[in-house]
Amino acid sequence: MHGHHHGHHHGDDEGKAIGLAFWLNFTFTIIEFVGGLMVNSVAILSDAVHDLGDTLAIGMGWVLGKTSKRKADARFSYGYQRLSVLAAVINAVVLIVGSVFIISEAVPRLWAPEMPDATGMFGLAVLGVVVNGLGAWRLLRQSSMNASMIRWHLLEDVLGWVAVLIVSLVLMVWEVPILDPILSIGFTLFILFNVARNLWASLKVFLQAVPADVDVQQLVSQLCEPEQVNGVHHVHVWSLDGEQHVFSAHVELKGSLDVEQVQTLKQQFRALVLDFGFAHSTIEVEWPGESCRHEDVDG
Structure with a gap:
């Protein structure tokens, strides 16, 4: 019970951290658009376009993250956790579209670079590092897929601003305006690479791939250990949101056992599955020679 309470508090904290990140980003995006045009x-x-994408994504992550904490009901029997994975996917798509737009703007400037106002750039960059750094730091303690996607946004913003800061310092000394579009293209490609990786992780959750952190062979062999067990089949493992995993299997018994023996076995199974960290599990116990419901389908 204590663990559950802790989880709930943790969720509230994450909501606050994401909320702060949203308002910081929203305000800052407006400053950037105006500032970018001015300098x-x-x-x-x-970076402003990218931040706009972040703001939308974080806002969505915030709302969906809150909704995903809702308890299971008649329509969504597993609850709403997958909404946070959906947020991560939509989020990635927004960033990919924004990045393509940025590259299309920056590439022509390679041939006709224009000199930006280096001092103004420097000022905005310092502000950028502080604002995004604060948001990312607040999210460091959160572990959900949604929070880590948002933390990535903020961290890459910090890196982007550090780069802008360095370029602005160089431009104050030497007039090499081509550095501006080169920088723009460079960190857009970096962002695309990471977003693609995160998108793939989210899609694997949607496609019900076996989570990387679960050793299914190990679990099955431990389920087979008791001498009354003849075998384990129809094993299914998937994840609700990248953190909460689900397990189901059929366990075939050897001889005829009495009720107490079966209950003891079931308790062993439950404890074992819990040990492996599953949030939900279903284990069907079958008697020797009992025809298995799935046999004609897939086994």
């Missing part, structure tokens, strides 16, 4: 920097404008 004539495509790197800053590209």
Whole structure:
């Protein structure tokens, strides 16, 4: 019970951290669009588009993250956890579209670079590092897929701003305006790479792939250990949201056991599955020679 209470508190904390990240980003995106136009920097404008994507994504993650904490009901018998994975997917799509737009803006500037206002760039960059750094730092203690996707957004923003800061310092000394679009393209490609990786992780959850952190062979062999067990089949393992996993299997018994023996076995199974960290599990016990419901389908 204590563990459950802790989880709930943890969720509230995550909601607050994501809420803060949203408002910081929202305010800052507006400052960036205005600032980027004023200092004539495509790197800053590209970051503004990216931040706009982040703001939408974080807002959505915030709302969906809250909804995903709702308890299971008649329509969604497993609860709403998968909404946070959906948020991560939509989020990734928004960023990919934004990034493609940025590249299309920056590439022509490679041939006709324009000199940005280096001092203005420097000022915005310092602000950028502080704002995004604060948001990312607040999310460090959260572990959900949704929170880590948002933390990635903020961290890559910090890195982007550090790069803008360095370029602005260089531009104050040497007039090499081509650095601005080069920077813009560079960190857009970096963002695309990470987003693609996160998108794949989220899609695997949707496609019900076996989570990487579960050793299914190990679990099955331990379920087979008791001498009364003849075999285990129809094993299914998938994840609700990348954190909460689900397990189901059929366990075939050897001889005829009495009720107490079966109950003892079931308790062993339950404890074992719990040990492996599953949030939900279903284990069907079959008697020797009993025809298995799935036999004609897949086994």
